[in-house]
Amino acid sequence: MDIHALQQIVHQTRDARRKQTIPKFSPADRDQLIHKHHPDYRVSAYRPIRFGPNANDKTVVELAALLEGDSPIAESIDLTPHFTTDVLVVGGGGAGCAAALHAHGTGAKVILATKLRLGDSNSVMAQGGMQISVAPEDSPVTHFLDTLKGGHMQNDHELLKVMVEDGPSIAKWLIELGVLFDRQADGNLHVKKGGGSSKPRLLTCSDYTGLEIMRVLKDEVLNQKIQLLEFCAAVELLSDDNGHCTGAIFKDLDNQRHVVVAAKSVILATGGIGRLHIQEVPHE
């Protein structure tokens, strides 16, 4: 059947479907369905890692295969650095830009490397809002507890406390850089209720929160003349005899050459592994 004819069926049945009420599943039925169909519950999705620091830990097969894979770098590579810096930031999204700007602000020499252009990231498409406890009825402790619940109690407490306590100062920093958060009539920050939070806590910029924040952060990274390595994908981390990270090797996607960066500190701000499409989800 032609796709437009199928669309017509959707249009024609819309009113009838609107009136339909679909009975809710019991929690037991729901769990059974999820266990049967959700890719997270496939036994074949996981296997133990064969060697290395995480040997015998179970993870998704795609990640295990990558971790056990051969290095794309030949033994004979010349490790003379092309660039030397105080701080190397790997990743050009919200975390990478914020890390680079803060390090630069303290006087460190910073290089930011990203596999695409600066700001081509998940942050730029995260429009729903940013959780920060700014409302009078809210508090960093409540934010902490809500996040623990959302994280199935697995979060690192110390790290989480830093995040919820630094949040308001980060909001102030972004406002001073020119981010246009939505406001109440009295000039205070407007907060929206978000999923899983007990208090309204979402700071928003219209329905373009991530885009607005990234426009500003990218512009600021450029204004501060922070050195960029764009279209450079990190392919290996470097370490010294004590196991301390001393830099990284990148592959320049424009000319296929390797770029070696030596750094006193390396910040990994690469985000998650969504693009590995674990268990082919989401399906391309």
Next chain:
Amino acid sequence: MAQEDTNVIDQPEVLRHKMVTIEISGKKYEVPEGITVIKALWYSGQEVVRGAGCLGGFCGACATYYRTKDDPKVRTCLACQMAVEDGMSFTIMPPFPARKALYDIQSLKDPKQDLFNLYPEAPLCRNCNACTEACPQKIDVREGVWKAVFGDFKSVSEMFMDCVMCGMCTPVCIADIAPNLVALYVSRAQGAHFTEKPQGLNARIQEIQDGCFNDEWNKVLAMNEQELADYCATVK
């Protein structure tokens, strides 16, 4: 509405039975009807290094020129947001060497006047409206440039909230203005200089610095796993 009905994006695999002929950078390829322009590039085996970013219509990396069958009008789109149709011809826009002014947003003394030092070409707009026609986000770009020049920074910041910085307004400008960069400066200046400071936020920062939540923290952080889980369950 007719426009929306024909832009059939990302239909499930089973529905992609009809193939269409399209032209990528002047060369013909057969691809399934209704896939996005960026997927058509992948489908036909092109290596896309520049030209793909967030794939969600926000990063502006996939700015594309396209033309539909027998229509002389060359239009613009984001390749991740446009479905291909038979007879479509397209090319990804190369990065355009626009000049971005450098500034320290916080130390500006008179941002509305500084606009003319940072972007002296901004008031030279000749009203051709090409920028507005080139905008895939349907922003009235020309109007925005004029409002910026006349100091209506608030309106500009609102108009350009939809701007994905694809830069398609820039190559068409006969006055060498980069409207998206002008608007970005104006929006940042609006936020940093002409927007009220939120008192509640400053109060919260002060509370944290003064340790107002310490008692609560001590209570929560002293809990064992079970106590913490039980306590979390009471937070509603």
